[in-house]
Amino acid sequence: MTRQKRSRHRLKRTVAPYLYLSPSLVIIGLLMLLPMVTVISYSFQNSAVLRRDPSFAGLKHYQAIFADPVFWASLWHTLYFTCMSVVFHMTIGMIFALMLNSDRINPTLRNILRVLYILPWLFTAVIIAVIWRLLLEPNGVVNSILMQLGLIGSKIEWFSSPETALHAVTFANIWAGYPLFMVSLLAGLQGIPKDFYEAADIDGAKAYQKLIFITIPQLMPIIISISLLDFIWTMQVFPLIWITTGGGPIYSTEVLSTYTYKLAFSSYNLSQASASAVVILLISLGLTLFYIRYQKAR
C-alpha cells in the first residue's frame, strides 16, 4: 500500500514538469516547427502547394536560385544593409548613451533628450517607411534643406535612383533601430561602478583612455549580445524595404526577404521561394547558434 503510494508519488513528480511545459511545446510545435518543416519540404518539391501530388525535385530549386544573379544581388544587399545597420546602430546608440549618462548635461535636458532619442522605437515599420518616403521625396524636406545649404545642386531621387536607394533604406533602418542599443548601453553604463572612474582619475586617465580601458570593456558583453540579436533581426527586415522601394529600382534594394516574397506571391513559384527561405533560415540559424554559444560561454 505505502509502496504503491510512494511510486505513484514519484511518477507524479517526474511527469509534472512535462505537463506544465506541454501547452507551450504544443504551440511552438504547431506555429513554428510545423511551418518550418513544411517550408523545408516544399523546397524539395516540384510545384509545391499548387499541385496536389507534387513530385520530388531534389536540389533543383536550390540550383535555380543559386544560378539567379538577382539572388546573389539580394544576398549582397542583405549583408550590406545588415552590417551597416548594426555598425551604425551600435555607434549612434553608444554616442547617445554616453551623452545621456554624462552628468555634465543638465538633468532636465537629459530627460527631454532621453524621450526624444527613444522616439524612433515607438513607431512601427510601416510608419517609419511612410515617414522616410515623405522626407526623402524629390520635393521633400531633406532635399530642400540640402539644397538650401548648398550641399547638393539638384534634387536627388533618394528611393528611386539605383545609386542611392540602398543607402537610403539602410539610413532609414539605422534611424529606426538605434534606440535598442542606446537603451541597453545606457543601462550597462549605469551599472559600471563609479569607483572605476575615480580610480582612473587618480591614476591620471584621460577621457578617451577611460572610454577605451574601462567603459568599452565593461560594456562588451552587452555590445556583443545586442549586436548578434540585431544582426539576426535586421537580416529578416521586410516591411521597411517593401513599403519604401519594394526592392527596386531594378533590384537595387532587393534583399533576401523581398526576393523570397516576390518568388512566392508575384511569380507563384512557391518551391523556389521555399528554397530561398531555407537559405535565410540557415544563415539565421548559424548566427543564432553562435549567439547561444556565446551566451552559454559567459
Place this chain on the structure above:
Amino acid sequence: MAEVILENICKTYGNNFRAIDRLSLSIEDGEFLILVGPSGCGKSTALRMIAGLEDITSGSLRIGGVDVVDMPPKDRDIAMVFQSYALYPHMTVFENIAFSMRLTGKPKAERKKRVDEIAKTLQLTSLLDSKPANLSGGQRQRVAMGRAMVREPAAFLMDEPLSNLDAKLRVQMRAEITSLQKQLGVTTIYVTHDQTEAMTMGDRVAVLKGGVLQQVDTPKRLYESPVNAFVAGFIGSPSMNLFEGTLTGDELTAGTFAIQLRDAAFARRPGLRSYAGRKIVFGIRPEHLYDSSLESGRKYQTIPAKVTSIEELGSEHIVHLNIDAVRVDSGDPDAVRDFGLASNAVAKFEPESAVRSGSEIRLALDDTKLHFFDPETHLAI
C-alpha cells in the same frame, strides 16, 4: 613622501548642508593618521577632498608643500585604496597594477620590472595572470594596495579598505597594512568607522563628528583623556558608561548611591571643585568596573547594580547591568546598541566571575579612572 596639511577646510553641498566644517589637520611626513567617526560624520568626504574627487568649498590643502586645492586628482601625487577596491574585472592582476604606468606610456620592460617588485612585496607573484573575480577578498585587497604602491605617491589615502573582509582576515590585513606602511614610510590617511582599527593601526587618530574635528591624538591619549563625552563614548569597546550625577563635597551622588572621590581626583582637575552642588556627567569604562566578589574587585568601593544579561566570551564576560542613575547619550549612534533597552551600564568581568543574570550584585568601581564632563557642553573637566 610628504606632509599633508589641511587648513580650515569646508565642504558645503548645494542644499547648504555642511559636510565638513573648518577641518584643520597636519599630517607629518611618514605618519599613519586614522580618520574615524560614526557613519555620516564626513570622514570619507574629507578623504575624497584630499584625493581631489570632491571639490573643496573653502580652505587650503597642501601636499608636500604644494597647494593642491585646484589640482586634478592625478597631479596631487596621491594614491587611493577604495572600499570596493575598484579593481577592473576585465584586467588581470598584472594589468590592474600596471594600469597607471600604461596610461603614461611607460615601456613594457619597465612596467614588468616594477610590477614584479611590488608583487613580490605583496606575495602576489603567482596571481599576476589571474582576474580579480578569481581572487579571495584578502588577495583583492593586496592588489588594490599594489595598484596604489606602483605610483610611488607622496601619500596613501585609504577609504575603509578592510570593511569588505571577514573578521579574521581583517585582523590579519590590519597587521599587514600597518607593517607595510612602516616599511614604505609613506604618509597615510586611513578612514574607518571601526574603532579597533583606529586604535591599533595609526600613529594618531582624528575623531570626527558631524563634519567637525573633535580630537586628534595618539590612540593611548584618546583613550585616557578624551576631550569630550562623544570621544569618550566613541573610543573603546564596549563604550564608556556615562551618567548624570551631583557633586557634593567629596561625594558624587547619583540615584540612591554615592561615590567617594579622593583628593587626587580634584588635584588633577582644577575645575572640578566649581561643580560642587551642581549636576555633572561622569563616565567609567567597562574595564574599570569589577565584580566585588573577586580578588580584583576587593580594593574598590562598590555600588548596587542588577545584572540584566551576560555575554560569555571565554576570555572575559561582558555584563549588562542596570544601576540607579540616568544614562547620558554621548552622541555616538553605535553606543546605544551596546546597552540595549533593559540595561544602562556595561562592565567587563573576568571569566571567573560567577554573577548570574537577574541577580543583585555589588559593583566595584575604580574611582581613579572616572571621567568628568560638563553637563551642558559635554566637554571634559
